[in-house]
Amino acid sequence: MTTLAVEVSASRLLGPAFGTGNIIWANIIGLILLYLTVGYFIGGRLADRYPRYSVMYRIILWGAFLSAVIPLGARPVVAEAGRAVANIDSALVLGSFLAILILFSIPVTLLGMISPFAIRLAFTTIETAGKVTGQIYAISTLGSLVGAFLPTLFLIPELGVIQTFLLFAGILFLVAFIGLWQEEGTKTLRWLWMPLVIAVLTAIVLSGPVRPPLDDQTLLFEQDSAYNYIQVQQDAKGNRYLYLNEGQGIHSQWHPTNYYYRRTWDFFLAAPYFNTNFSPDEMDSLLVIGLATGTIARQHIHVYGDIPIEGIEIDPAIIAAGEQFFDMNSEKMPSLTAIAGDGRYVLNQSDTPYTVIGIDAYKPPYIPWHLTTVEFFQEVHAHLTDDGVTVINVGRTSTDRRFVDAITNTMLQVFPVVHSLDVPYSFNTILFATKQPTDVSDLSANLAALPTDAHPMLREVLKESITALVPTQTSDMVFTDNRAPVETLVDSLIINFLLGGGAEELKQ
Numbered sequence: 001m002t003t004l005a006v007e008v009s010a011s012r013l014l015g016p017a018f019g020t021g022n023i024i025w026a027n028i029i030g031l032i033l034l035y036l037t038v039g040y041f042i043g044g045r046l047a048d049r050y051p052r053y054s055v056m057y058r059i060i061l062w063g064a065f066l067s068a069v070i071p072l073g074a075r076p077v078v079a080e081a082g083r084a085v086a087n088i089d090s091a092l093v094l095g096s097f098l099a100i101l102i103l104f105s106i107p108v109t110l111l112g113m114i115s116p117f118a119i120r121l122a123f124t125t126i127e128t129a130g131k132v133t134g135q136i137y138a139i140s141t142l143g144s145l146v147g148a149f150l151p152t153l154f155l156i157p158e159l160g161v162i163q164t165f166l167l168f169a170g171i172l173f174l175v176a177f178i179g180l181w182q183e184e185g186t187k188t189l190r191w192l193w194m195p196l197v198i199a200v201l202t203a204i205v206l207s208g209p210v211r212p213p214l215d216d217q218t219l220l221f222e223q224d225s226a227y228n229y230i231q232v233q234q235d236a237k238g239n240r241y242l243y244l245n246e247g248q249g250i251h252s253q254w255h256p257t258n259y260y261y262r263r264t265w266d267f268f269l270a271a272p273y274f275n276t277n278f279s280p281d282e283m284d285s286l287l288v289i290g291l292a293t294g295t296i297a298r299q300h301i302h303v304y305g306d307i308p309i310e311g312i313e314i315d316p317a318i319i320a321a322g323e324q325f326f327d328m329n330s331e332k333m334p335s336l337t338a339i340a341g342d343g344r345y346v347l348n349q350s351d352t353p354y355t356v357i358g359i360d361a362y363k364p365p366y367i368p369w370h371l372t373t374v375e376f377f378q379e380v381h382a383h384l385t386d387d388g389v390t391v392i393n394v395g396r397t398s399t400d401r402r403f404v405d406a407i408t409n410t411m412l413q414v415f416p417v418v419h420s421l422d423v424p425y426s427f428n429t430i431l432f433a434t435k436q437p438t439d440v441s442d443l444s445a446n447l448a449a450l451p452t453d454a455h456p457m458l459r460e461v462l463k464e465s466i467t468a469l470v471p472t473q474t475s476d477m478v479f480t481d482n483r484a485p486v487e488t489l490v491d492s493l494i495i496n497f498l499l500g501g502g503a504e505e506l507k508q
Contacts, residue, residue, distance in 0.1 A: 005148075031104065066107035067172065240325055268430075271390075289371065290361030298327065299457075301333055347380070386435065392433075408472060
């Protein structure tokens, strides 16, 4: 139980600095399996040499103690790595990552030693070897189920990552302490120094945030949810920002009076104007997949008034943060319906035709592959009005557009036209897919035809969109529900970016 809880919680422990992508998971799972392998080997040999319950209980005590040390020792390293990520210091990020994984080596190895010890001590006769081994494996697997589900579904969202580590380590310590008391009596009291040390370290380590705020910002809120490590920070000008996991990239922005941020979200306003002869009064409804804390929805309400908007966000804790810190509530945004759930699933439960469907759920390396496929875009197409448009934010680098080109080609299997726009001063491309055949000149024509009472922000966004248009390019890759190597492609993009000097490019 504790081993699986440590493994599941490890990704969330690393998330504030390193994210929770596939590369992180592969390292966690691979190294933990390696540590367990070593533990099984050493434990089997020790069990044959010292087949005593007292020895096994001592190993468990040390395993519990060092499991509790993992998050307390990792906390300052994660904080320093968070600064390194913000400053694009690749060497320090890598060194911090390796240092934290090394923290897992001894406690997980000790936990791995327990199974062969338990089997060796439980044997009484060779005739019952199969029965005893089967029972121990069955109990072990049940413990693994508890350790896998309980942290993810309940403990991390309710208590936090560090507290989850401490809880499981505490349970393990208590079991071993009781067992050793039965073997050694009051001599067992000498092991109480362990929880005292953990208590002191906990008081010291938990005195600050997991990831310190940026130098020019103040931390307003942080939370570990079932899906993300969430932070809300505010700068001196009153701008609030939503940061997730390792904190690279702003997922939402809010200001009490400013709505135009000259960032990716602004360009979603241009989507319907790629249609021929589109006017503002035809903008009837919007669906946002990847709502975050509602920046896109708030901008649309500012420009169009209270048009019906639905926003899908998989993490209910982000919606709650949006309601508290980003005006994403019924009083300030009454026409917005925020839905907690998976974007594709919720989309397919809806019978509403939308003028625009915006997808802002891609953030390398966190790209839900099932929102990239031909079948998904067919479902999007079916939920658009006859002249509907879908707009999607796609990540890239300055030299590697493979993911953008693959998404473009995938969308062209469904939509007749896809237009491309590179967001200035960013690594984002916005793709606009129209349900009807359109030409890029329609955007300029619609800008020229805007009525005099059109919102000034809309006019500015359309002007900037025209200057940011780029030729649409495709690749020969098509993502389908059967085969969508999104993670492989994006991981390659990130690695090539870092190895090719991308860190220096970001600093500049």
